[in-house]
Amino acid sequence: MVNETLMKFEVKNLNVHYGNLQVLKDVTISVQKNEILGVIGPANSGKTSFLRVLNRLIDLTPDVRVKGEICLDGKNTYAKMNAEEVRKRVGMVFALPQPLPLSIFDNVAYGPRRHGQHNSGKLTEIVERSLKAAFLWDEVKDRLSASGMKLSGGQQQRLCIARTLAVEPEVILYDEPCSGLDPISTAKVEEAMFVLKEKYTQILVTNNVKQAARVGDRVAFFLMGELVEIDQADRIFTAPRDKRTDDYVTGRFG
Amino acid sequence: MKISPQTREKIAFLFLGIATCLVLIPVFMIIFILMEKGAQAISWEFLTAKPRMGMRAGGIFPAIIGTVYLVLGTVAAALPLGLFAAIYLVEYAKGNWLTRMIEVAIVNLAGVPSVVYGLFGMGLFVIFMKLDASILAGSLTLAIMILPVIITASREALSTVPQSFREVSLALGVSKWQTIWHVVLPNAISGILTGTILGVSRAAGETAPILFTAAAFYLPKLPQSIFDQCMALPYHLYVLSTQVPNVNPKIQYGTALVLVGLVFFTNLVAIIIRARFRAGKQW
Numbered sequence: 108m109v110n111e112t113l114m115k116f117e118v119k120n121l122n123v124h125y126g127n128l129q130v131l132k133d134v135t136i137s138v139q140k141n142e143i144l145g146v147i148g149p150a151n152s153g154k155t156s157f158l159r160v161l162n163r164l165i166d167l168t169p170d171v172r173v174k175g176e177i178c179l180d181g182k183n184t185y186a187k188m189n190a191e192e193v194r195k196r197v198g199m200v201f202a203l204p205q206p207l208p209l210s211i212f213d214n215v216a217y218g219p220r221r222h223g224q225h226n227s228g229k230l231t232e233i234v235e236r237s238l239k240a241a242f243l244w245d246e247v248k249d250r251l252s253a254s255g256m257k258l259s260g261g262q263q264q265r266l267c268i269a270r271t272l273a274v275e276p277e278v279i280l281y282d283e284p285c286s287g288l289d290p291i292s293t294a295k296v297e298e299a300m301f302v303l304k305e306k307y308t309q310i311l312v313t314n315n316v317k318q319a320a321r322v323g324d325r326v327a328f329f330l331m332g333e334l335v336e337i338d339q340a341d342r343i344f345t346a347p348r349d350k351r352t353d354d355y356v357t358g359r360f361g
Numbered sequence: 362m363k364i365s366p367q368t369r370e371k372i373a374f375l376f377l378g379i380a381t382c383l384v385l386i387p388v389f390m391i392i393f394i395l396m397e398k399g400a401q402a403i404s405w406e407f408l409t410a411k412p413r414m415g416m417r418a419g420g421i422f423p424a425i426i427g428t429v430y431l432v433l434g435t436v437a438a439a440l441p442l443g444l445f446a447a448i449y450l451v452e453y454a455k456g457n458w459l460t461r462m463i464e465v466a467i468v469n470l471a472g473v474p475s476v477v478y479g480l481f482g483m484g485l486f487v488i489f490m491k492l493d494a495s496i497l498a499g500s501l502t503l504a505i506m507i508l509p510v511i512i513t514a515s516r517e518a519l520s521t522v523p524q525s526f527r528e529v530s531l532a533l534g535v536s537k538w539q540t541i542w543h544v545v546l547p548n549a550i551s552g553i554l555t556g557t558i559l560g561v562s563r564a565a566g567e568t569a570p571i572l573f574t575a576a577a578f579y580l581p582k583l584p585q586s587i588f589d590q591c592m593a594l595p596y597h598l599y600v601l602s603t604q605v606p607n608v609n610p611k612i613q614y615g616t617a618l619v620l621v622g623l624v625f626f627t628n629l630v631a632i633i634i635r636a637r638f639r640a641g642k643q644w
Contacts, residue, residue, distance in 0.1 A: 167527075194534040195534025198533065
């Protein structure tokens with residue numbers, strides 16, 4: 108029982124099909140509270156699909172079939188919750204920074220407003236707290252009414268993190284959040300992730316094996332829709348059990 | 362003799378340029394002729410007074426106001442209907458046989474000649490629904506006529522809103538309808554308005570659809586409600602040109618000038634509104 112309360116997500120026998128194409132094969136995995144789980148794997152390994160199952164954004168894909176049991180805090184996300192509830196608790200940061208065509212303030216306030224928060228004092232407070240948590244506050248505090256689209260790529264991505272934090276999720280999913288960013292911006296995003304560990308469970312899908320090693324507590328390796336291996340980050344990179352993992356992390360793949 | 366690629370390119374550009382400029386010629390000629398022959402007719406009295414002496418003198422105010430009423434009624438009926446249909450088609454409809462049928466119907470609706478709309482409107486609104494010839498019946502007929510334009514333009518506008526905007530909003534736990542209302546529509550509104558105005562300027566100039574459903578030859582007083590008949594500029598012009606003998610051509614050209622001016626003015630308003638919405642949006 109003690110062990111169970113530590114689990115944020117428990118996924119059992121997850122199978123996902125797009126039409127006739129199976130993208131996830133019998134994946135069983137659990138995610139612990141307050142950990143950063145790195146998810147690595149080559150293209151088409153199913154890692155992004157796995158992420159989109161967790162917040163049910165995959166429901167938007169036409170002809171998708173999701174089978175298996177996905178529980179968030181022990182509650183089945185498909186049988187016992189509606190998609191809006193799941194997505195509010197499980198936020199997502201996308202590969203490309205996607206600010207809405209609104210001001211910085213309105214971008215961050217967008218989620219809380221839609222969830223019924225219209226008190227301007229409260230909104231100001233939420234925006235400031237979220238931007239601080241995403242390490243963006245100092246850079247934008249004097250121009251909150253400027254367009255979010257005028258920021259640099261790295262700032263935009265941190266704005267997206269702030270926007271996700273503003274609805275107070277419990278889990279944050281990152282889908283290759285640094286794929287379009289320079290090393291300095293990447294470092295800032297990673298720094299934010301480290302600090303956010305205190306309050307949030309984070310899952311990071313990345314193409315960058317080194318990034319998974321830097322920030323991940325545990326790392327999962329996906330290949331062709333299968334979960335090959337999941338272990339502590341240092342073990343995955345120094346002593347993997349599966350030869351395929353070893354080949355991938357050392358760059359000898361294919 | 363061989364022609365070098367650079368010369369070929371120059372020749373190609375020349376023809377492309379000429380083709381483009383040819384588009385301008387009819388526009389400028391129409392404006393020029395109307396201005397030349399109709400401008401003298403325009404006066405305060407012409408714009409604000411009723412026709413006199415069997416429409417051979419006086420003004421065209423009842424026709425102007427009738428056209429304005431018809432256009433407003435058309436927008437009021439067609440914009441919500443067309444917009445809702447477009448939202449359904451873009452955001453909710455699945456790609457099944459029903460959706461394809463609707464798409465075919467819209468395309469065909471756009472190809473129906475306007476006189477057929479006139480007769481259809483007479484049959485449905487004037488006779489069957491007993492609205493008589495009225496602003497209401499005329500507006501509804503015009504609305505059906507411009508629905509395909511509005512639906513097509515709105516669909517286009519909604520589709521160009523990046524899918525990622527929707528995903529961002531949905532990923533925050535925002536409902537689909539809220540996402541459409543707060544993210545998709547604000548970013549599509551300029552395209553929707555443009556489509557609507559294009560449809561409206563067509564509606565403003567059409568004669569056939571209102572011939573049997575709304576337009577009156579001559580009315581001694583202005584319409585008092587949407588159930589009254591009205592005069593309308595395009596029909597008035599038709600009457601002046603073919604039905605009334607010995608009309609001073611100045612009045613005919615003046616009427617045409619006012620009609621074209623009204624349509625241009627509407628388009629101008631659309632462009633201004635669109636520019637306002639566009640400012641501050643870039644992706």
